[in-house]
Amino acid sequence: MFEINAIALNSIFAVIITVIVCFIISTLLPGIERKYVHARIQQRIGPPVTSPGIMAPIKFLFKENIKPSSPVPGLYKALPVICFLVVLFLFIALTPFAYAIPALASLVAIVGLLKVEEICYVLMGALSKSIMSVRMPFPDRVKGAAHLNTTRSFIEDISARRSLRMITYGSFPLYLALFAPVTQARSIFLQDIVMYQQTHGPFLFTVAGGISAVVFFIGYMIMLNEYPFSIIKAKCDVIEGPYMEYASKYRSVVFITRGFLMLTLGVLFSVLFIGIPPTVFSPTILINIFVVLVFVFMMGIFSAFTPVFTNRQLLPTILGSTLLGILAIVIGLL
Amino acid sequence: MEEKVPRSNIIETEIPMGTVHPAALEPYRVRLFVEDEIVQEAEITIGVNHRGIERIMEGLPVEKANSLTEKICGICSNAHIWNSCRTAEIGLDIEIPERARYIRVIMSELERLHSHFLYLAHGCETVAHETFSMRAFYLRETVMELLAMIGGNRVQYGCSVLGGVRPRCDLDEAKLLRLKDDLDKIEEGLTDFAQRFMADSILISRVTGVGALPAEQAIRLAVTGPSLRATGVARDLRTTMFEYDDFDFNIITQPDGDVKSNLLMRALESFESINIIRQAIANIPEGKVVNRDWEMFDTDIIESYIEVPRGTLYHSYALESGRVRHCVIRTPSMANIGAMQYACIGDHITDAQLCIVQCDPCFTCTDRAIEIIRR
Amino acid sequence: MGIKSFSRARAIHVMLVYTGGCNGCDIEIVNSILSPRFDAEQYKVFLTWNPREADVLVVTGPVTHLNRKPLEAIYEAIPEPKLVVAAGSCALMGGVYKNIHGDIPSEEIEGPVENIIPVAAKIPGCAVRPQDVLAGVVSLLPTLLDAD
Numbered sequence: 001m002f003e004i005n006a007i008a009l010n011s012i013f014a015v016i017i018t019v020i021v022c023f024i025i026s027t028l029l030p031g032i033e034r035k036y037v038h039a040r041i042q043q044r045i046g047p048p049v050t051s052p053g054i055m056a057p058i059k060f061l062f063k064e065n066i067k068p069s070s071p072v073p074g075l076y077k078a079l080p081v082i083c084f085l086v087v088l089f090l091f092i093a094l095t096p097f098a099y100a101i102p103a104l105a106s107l108v109a110i111v112g113l114l115k116v117e118e119i120c121y122v123l124m125g126a127l128s129k130s131i132m133s134v135r136m137p138f139p140d141r142v143k144g145a146a147h148l149n150t151t152r153s154f155i156e157d158i159s160a161r162r163s164l165r166m167i168t169y170g171s172f173p174l175y176l177a178l179f180a181p182v183t184q185a186r187s188i189f190l191q192d193i194v195m196y197q198q199t200h201g202p203f204l205f206t207v208a209g210g211i212s213a214v215v216f217f218i219g220y221m222i223m224l225n226e227y228p229f230s231i232i233k234a235k236c237d238v239i240e241g242p243y244m245e246y247a248s249k250y251r252s253v254v255f256i257t258r259g260f261l262m263l264t265l266g267v268l269f270s271v272l273f274i275g276i277p278p279t280v281f282s283p284t285i286l287i288n289i290f291v292v293l294v295f296v297f298m299m300g301i302f303s304a305f306t307p308v309f310t311n312r313q314l315l316p317t318i319l320g321s322t323l324l325g326i327l328a329i330v331i332g333l334l
Numbered sequence: 335m336e337e338k339v340p341r342s343n344i345i346e347t348e349i350p351m352g353t354v355h356p357a358a359l360e361p362y363r364v365r366l367f368v369e370d371e372i373v374q375e376a377e378i379t380i381g382v383n384h385r386g387i388e389r390i391m392e393g394l395p396v397e398k399a400n401s402l403t404e405k406i407c408g409i410c411s412n413a414h415i416w417n418s419c420r421t422a423e424i425g426l427d428i429e430i431p432e433r434a435r436y437i438r439v440i441m442s443e444l445e446r447l448h449s450h451f452l453y454l455a456h457g458c459e460t461v462a463h464e465t466f467s468m469r470a471f472y473l474r475e476t477v478m479e480l481l482a483m484i485g486g487n488r489v490q491y492g493c494s495v496l497g498g499v500r501p502r503c504d505l506d507e508a509k510l511l512r513l514k515d516d517l518d519k520i521e522e523g524l525t526d527f528a529q530r531f532m533a534d535s536i537l538i539s540r541v542t543g544v545g546a547l548p549a550e551q552a553i554r555l556a557v558t559g560p561s562l563r564a565t566g567v568a569r570d571l572r573t574t575m576f577e578y579d580d581f582d583f584n585i586i587t588q589p590d591g592d593v594k595s596n597l598l599m600r601a602l603e604s605f606e607s608i609n610i611i612r613q614a615i616a617n618i619p620e621g622k623v624v625n626r627d628w629e630m631f632d633t634d635i636i637e638s639y640i641e642v643p644r645g646t647l648y649h650s651y652a653l654e655s656g657r658v659r660h661c662v663i664r665t666p667s668m669a670n671i672g673a674m675q676y677a678c679i680g681d682h683i684t685d686a687q688l689c690i691v692q693c694d695p696c697f698t699c700t701d702r703a704i705e706i707i708r709r
Numbered sequence: 710m711g712i713k714s715f716s717r718a719r720a721i722h723v724m725l726v727y728t729g730g731c732n733g734c735d736i737e738i739v740n741s742i743l744s745p746r747f748d749a750e751q752y753k754v755f756l757t758w759n760p761r762e763a764d765v766l767v768v769t770g771p772v773t774h775l776n777r778k779p780l781e782a783i784y785e786a787i788p789e790p791k792l793v794v795a796a797g798s799c800a801l802m803g804g805v806y807k808n809i810h811g812d813i814p815s816e817e818i819e820g821p822v823e824n825i826i827p828v829a830a831k832i833p834g835c836a837v838r839p840q841d842v843l844a845g846v847v848s849l850l851p852t853l854l855d856a857d
Binding site: 034039042043044045046047048050051052054055056058059061062063064065066068130131132135136137138139235239240243244245246247248251 | 712713715716717719720722745748750751753755758759760761762764775778779781782783786788789790
């Protein structure tokens, strides 16, 4: 009895250390993307690496906590925290210590957690009522103006509708790519997927794995709302979309969550496609970090060279990558 | 608006944007009436910038009024001061030295370059392509430095005065040499930019067919300037201006009137501007730059039209004992507002600001007129 | 230097509000941030369009009638500590639009930015130069760092 407790304590301790180490790395990722990829491509010096990921969130912690303009301020404020916890659980599910809880360390749980994340965006968009559109005090409904009796929408409402659309079909490629390794390992539990790859070699280097890795990358960019898939927070119409009303602590949580999600999705790839779970007690964590950095660099390059997509480009891209994902699963099954 | 009928007449909701918005470089309000993210109608409210500059000009000595017109717009400031001086010069029969005329053309074409580069940068920024936008801004910086070299300031140079140009703006050998060198640099950079732009299939697919404006509709809406030429109508006031008699240049047109044609149009027109400046540098005559030998007398209302980077600019005033009376200024964006509202129809909301930007709006210029709506 | 001042010095979010100037200052400011030649991000100055994110509000233009309320609303939306930079002579003192015919005050503008919201730094120039904009925003640092 005592021994089991000691092992459990040990695991918890290991999880905490792993989370802390990876969290610190994750705060550097937005800065790395901005400074070493975007700024390099744009031929400028760019911000210090620490500024976008670490210093900005810390700065926001010390700002005045303004009551957001939202019909349900309490829920609206809770959403970024929920998002962060979801990402945290997602990361814990990927560590080898979570294998003891099969319900958590399975693809179903991972998909569920990612879905929660996406639903949070919808709620955020629907609950945010920012100053930048309808509430701007400007006499535009005056005598002589067109259509005086229409309903008016905030720009975040468009954003909420778009994130709903992203839930229904936008994130499809990512989920297909997540299930591609299952066709080989014949199990949805991460432990089995990792074990299978440790005996049979990484799934990445098979045909199905290669195809689904591409699909995973597209899904990764969609999930992170990075250009060109940033339709829910495109600067040219919805400005920042769901995040418009967050100030102080909540904005800093939003910033941190983004970095951590970048890391977690990269680690997810290394677990599912290379078979290396993250743990600080093994040097293989360097491979995890390497995969994360490769993803960040690739995303930076893609986003620096693409404009934001509208439906005309988005639908074919998503359709194409979904078909690729199905192809990968079919090849895997054969 | 017959040709471009909205897909349905149902207006689901209204999305107002502005007056402060990242895609707009100046304050205006746009109300988009949408159905399922497709714009069915757009209404642009201007007048946000109304500062009453014509009222300030009324009764000012003409020299002061000229330098005041420059403050109408920070993008085409030289065009305003040039046209304002030109108005008085036409009325008072002032002969302008050849050299001054050449320097005015050089300034005007440099300004066209910087305005068109700003357009390219702003257009790319509005489709959220930060890298191309930064590249265009980088190109523009060279032009800005040339303008600062000639006029002494980066934005408002105050080049033209009655009877010629300010002696500060005279071009000596060193300045001409630098102008020549930098033009080569600009041309090289622009060629590179245009090639990369055309080779970028994602960007091209993003801007092709967006905000299309048919030629007949453009004429009906009285669109002017590059926005009109991008629909295929070859109409450029520079062909009728005596200042441009000595120069060879082509009128660029593009077929479709969409954002791609507009962007390309600006890029190609910039090459023509470079060409004109080169001719001016090669043939610049010697002599004085300002003619002080003229007399002031009262005149009737004088009118002057010139082609500025955005289209046709109209200045008119009467002179009464050396002071400006009945001043009217009509800027090209005034005519293009109809085109902006029209171009939005049928496009996605994400493209709506792009459709407005494609007509190169300059509402700070425009906000003087009062539109009377009869209902 | 505490962690508060340290972090504030390393991430300054700037929001730009144009209130009816001639476009010259607006474009110079956008230029100073977007152009690789000036690249404000290397001085840890980031451009944002969301008032909830901003620390420094850069205001250009003489504040016309229709712009007064939006400007106030945006200023209200920024969480403390916030500082306002007035850029360009119009924002500083009304510029050429201040008076009609000598010294009759113009009825078209609501006066310089100071009349509407408290201004912490003024950047002169018509139009402001990008270098001056950066210098002006960075000059606010001591005030910003010591704020609560």
